[in-house]
Amino acid sequence: GAVVSQHPSRVICKSGTSVKIECRSLDFQATTMFWYRQFPKQSLMLMATSNEGSKATYEQGVEKDKFLINHASLTLSTLTVTSAHPEDSSFYICSARAGTDQETQYFGPGTRLLVL
Amino acid sequence: GQNIDQPTEMTATEGAIVQINCTYQTSGFNGLFWYQQHAGEAPTFLSYNVLDGLEEKGRFSSFLSRSKGYSYLLLKELQMKDSASYLCAVMDSNYQLIWGAGTKLIIKP
Numbered sequence: 001g002a003v004v005s006q007h008p009s010r011v012i013c014k015s016g017t018s019v020k021i022e023c024r025s026l027d028f029q030a031t032t033m034f035w036y037r038q039f040p041k042q043s044l045m046l047m048a049t050s051n052e053g054s055k056a057t058y059e060q061g062v063e064k065d066k067f068l069i070n071h072a073s074l075t076l077s078t079l080t081v082t083s084a085h086p087e088d089s090s091f092y093i094c095s096a097r098a099g100t101d102q103e104t105q106y107f108g109p110g111t112r113l114l115v116l
Numbered sequence: 117g118q119n120i121d122q123p124t125e126m127t128a129t130e131g132a133i134v135q136i137n138c139t140y141q142t143s144g145f146n147g148l149f150w151y152q153q154h155a156g157e158a159p160t161f162l163s164y165n166v167l168d169g170l171e172e173k174g175r176f177s178s179f180l181s182r183s184k185g186y187s188y189l190l191l192k193e194l195q196m197k198d199s200a201s202y203l204c205a206v207m208d209s210n211y212q213l214i215w216g217a218g219t220k221l222i223i224k225p
Contacts, residue, residue, distance in 0.1 A: 034212075034213075042217065043203065043215045043216060043217040043218055044159070044203070044215045045215075046212065046213070046215075049212070091156075093158050093159075097211075104164075105213065107158045107159055107160070107161075108158060109157065109158050110156075110157065110158040112156070
């Protein structure tokens with residue numbers, strides 16, 4: 001089946017620093033990638049949807065300038081948490097959808113971010 | 117608004133059967149998904165229903181009734197490793213997933 005990878009799997013950083021998370025589709029071209037955030041014991045919350053080569057569409061309440069998303073190629077999307085604060089500590093999960101299959105999203109393994 | 121409801125937590129015994137229900141109200145419908153999520157991990161796909169009826173896949177089955185906005189996930193012959201959260205998600209008319217909060221399933225020996 002299709003594989004989506006994320007890097008890093010876990011990151012600890014100091015407050016005020018920026019963190020970049022990569023999401024790659026390894027064996028298919030992902031025309032659309034999604035970024036989710038999950039706080040403990042809560043459901044996945046969609047942060048933004050990105051289509052290759054265009055600006056990401058952010059969900060209401062998600063700060064565009066804080067969570068920078070770049071989908072520069074059909075196999076790579078990046079999420080940069082700028083000036084991270086402890087409240088940004090969360091589990092960030094990306095998923096990817098191939099252009100030919102609207103119904104299926106393939107999830108990455110997630111990145112656990114801890115901001116001290 | 118869009119809404120997915122499922123129980124917060126369920127407990128079952130190893131070897132038994134458990135049914136996790138999900139009701140939904142969404143703008144459009146392009147299928148219902150069940151995912152399993154172990155603590156600290158990303159969700160893994162279990163099943164997809166777009167037509168009414170029962171889909172069976174090994175020990176897991178999923179049922180859908182579109183007219184009732186209702187689905188359930190049935191787990192048979194429960195094993196300790198089935199202890200996890202089970203997430204119900206509906207794909208809306210824009211092909212975006214609307215997620216339920218998940219049901220934490222606790223399996224006891």
